[in-house]
Each structure stands twice: as C-alpha cells, then as structure tokens.
Amino acid sequence: MMALPKGTFKGLARVILPFSFWMAAGWYAYPYMIEKISDSMNEVIDMAEVELFSTIMVVFCIIAGIGLAIYGFTGQDPKDADIKILGKPELLCPYCGKALTIDVTKCAGCGKSIPK
C-alpha cells in the first residue's frame, strides 16, 4: 500500500486551526455559562470540577492550535498529481510481493527489475 505524500494534511490543518482557537475560547467561557444554566435550572453543580476540566481543555486546544499552525504553515503542500498517483492500480512484485504502482520499473523493496 502506498503512503500518502508528506504534508498531505496541511490543508486540513489550516481549515481546522481557527476552530481550535474558537474551541479554546468556548472552554474558557464554559464554567461561566454552566453556572448560568445551573442557576436558571436551580441545580447545584461542582464548579471546582468544571473549572479544572475547562482549564485543561483550554490548554489542550491552544497547544493543538499552535501545533496545527506550525504544521499547516510550514513546508509545502503536496502537488495534486502526487496524490492522484495513489489512485493508479497497484501491482505486486513477483519476487518479494511488495505492492507497487503500475508505472515502476524497479521494486522499492528488493530492488529487482519488474518485468513488463
């Protein structure tokens, strides 16, 4: 099975990045909102637990956002052709059984020439 080219998910990282910081802002506001909701429903909630959880989630979302930004905005996106080549039919090396694309002349596994 051929692996996806390096950096395939950079586009996804750039799309998700703003949502990560949006989510961090949401978790920051979470205890306040939960308090308002529980007050209006006359329910008692352990706020210490909620605040601890929301702090963990804020930190997690910010770290995830920074990670996504570094991954998404550094290096180059793979070319469309590099991804489309994965769709080509695969063949198996007659010597070692490694899966190869149809256009290769030499096996990447055992190094032997592939007969046409």
Added chain:
Amino acid sequence: MVAFPSLKPRHVLIAFGFGALSTLLASWGEIGLAFNAFPLLMPNSMDESTWAMILLAVVIAPFVEELAKPLGLYFIHSEEKADLELKEWAFLGAMAGLGFAVVENLMYAFGVIDFGTETSIWLLGLRFLLPLHMIASAISGYGIGLWVKTGKAKYFVACIAVSMLLHGAFNLAATLVG
C-alpha cells in the same frame, strides 16, 4: 472566495443545507440503532440508565452523526463530479458541520424551554462556543476529498473513523464532567 478558488456558493449551500437536514436523519438513525443493536442495554425510558446514555452519547451518536453530516458532500461528489482541492473539501465538511450544529443546537435549546427562555439562550450560546461538529466534519470532508482524488474509499473510511473517535472522546468528556 480567494482561499478556496474552485468553490462555488452552491457547493457551500448544498453542504450546509444537507448538513442541517441530516440532523433529523441522525436522530432517527440513533434511536433506531440504539434499540436494534443494543436492545438489552436500552431501558424503557431513556432517563433510567446512565450507562445507556453514555453508550448513546459516546458510541452510537458519533457513529451515526459522522456518517450523516457529509450528506451534501456525498451528493457533490456523486452528482456534480466537482474538481475541488483537498482544503475545499475540508471547508465544505466544516460547513456541513455548521448546518448540523445550527439545527441540533436549536433542538437542544427548545428541549429546555420549560426551564425558561434564559436557560435556552445560555445553552444555545454554550453549544455554539464549542464547534466540535465543524472540526469533525472537516476531517470527514477531507477524507471525501482524498477519496475523490485517489478513487480509494479507504482514505475516507480512515478519516471518518478519526472524526468518530474525536466526537466520541468529546462526548465522553462532556458526559463525565456534566
């Protein structure tokens, strides 16, 4: 749209609209799957068992919702044969998630209307502050993009599995913390 050159407004509308519609399909699907796949675990009343609620929130809901949300994207893929970039598929996925979230959040807000309008508005605000559906659907949308480009559904299956795991983990955390 400069960032998404191949995307047309109708693509966004289809993704958003079908995402919104899929909320109803997912609701029926979740109830149907819960009572048919796990009949012994499901109580007569959904309020009776905490375990049944956790099963519903952590396993069944992510599975059904993540399959239903990209309904518009399946349509764009099969009917329009749109030649979009991978990031555009992810953006369409996020729009499908937004459509789903709008309807679901409104349903939740109406569900607590008996406690007063204030409760509904706070709950609506809280749910819109946590864009889980958009993140999960963007991953699924990216998977559909990889499927379109390579012709191999395994990439879509892998991406949708990741979005289901993310959704399930989020629901588990939210259920445990209340």
